[in-house]
Amino acid sequence: MTTYVALWRAVNVGSRSRLRSSELVGVATALGFEGARSWLQSGNLVLRAPTASEASVASRLEQACSSQLGLSTQVIVRSSAEWSRRVRENPYAAEAARDPAHLVLVALSSAPGPAAWTRLRALVTGREYLEGRGRDAYLVYPDGIGRSRLTLGLLERTVGATGTARNWNTVLALDRLAGGVARG
Secondary structure (H helix, E strand, O other): OEEEEEEEOOOOEOOEOOOOHHHHHHHHHHOOOEEEEEOOOOOEEEEEEOOOOHHHHHHHHHHHHHHHHOOOOOEEEEEHHHHHHHHHOOOOHHHHHHOHHHEEEEEEOOOOOHHHHHHHHHHOOOOOEEEEEOOEEEEEOOOOOOOOOOOHHHHHHHHOOOEEEEEHHHHHHHHHHOOOOOOO
């Protein structure tokens, strides 16, 4: 069995795409996944499954949400080993310790090349800064996320991949739920 972290994209944002944590757990359980546990009401789930590809787990969850709940949205999945590696390799440890709510991990659907990250950095007009690593990006918002022009939409358009973002507090909580050793 492999443990996975599953992240739903664009759920429970404002009044659209409402999804209760109990519904996520129910969908995962009905699919035969074991030990499904949710975190917060923002589309986060940790589950165990026979070793399969992340894409296969994501596809099964997406299809079940669509057919059972009428919700069509993307699910991005990482193995718990990959998730823990992202925690350990955080290039912004000082920021994570000082202000974890303003450090964000964006899990992407695919890995952009170096040129995409260069283009994105050139578009940053505030004090934000970022590091792209494989299929993930670390973003720091020293002045807060709400007013920043470095939005998820801008990131997606620039790097050519869809994604979903979680603040560092949530990243660490999911790592603990998945059995990893969370580090700041």
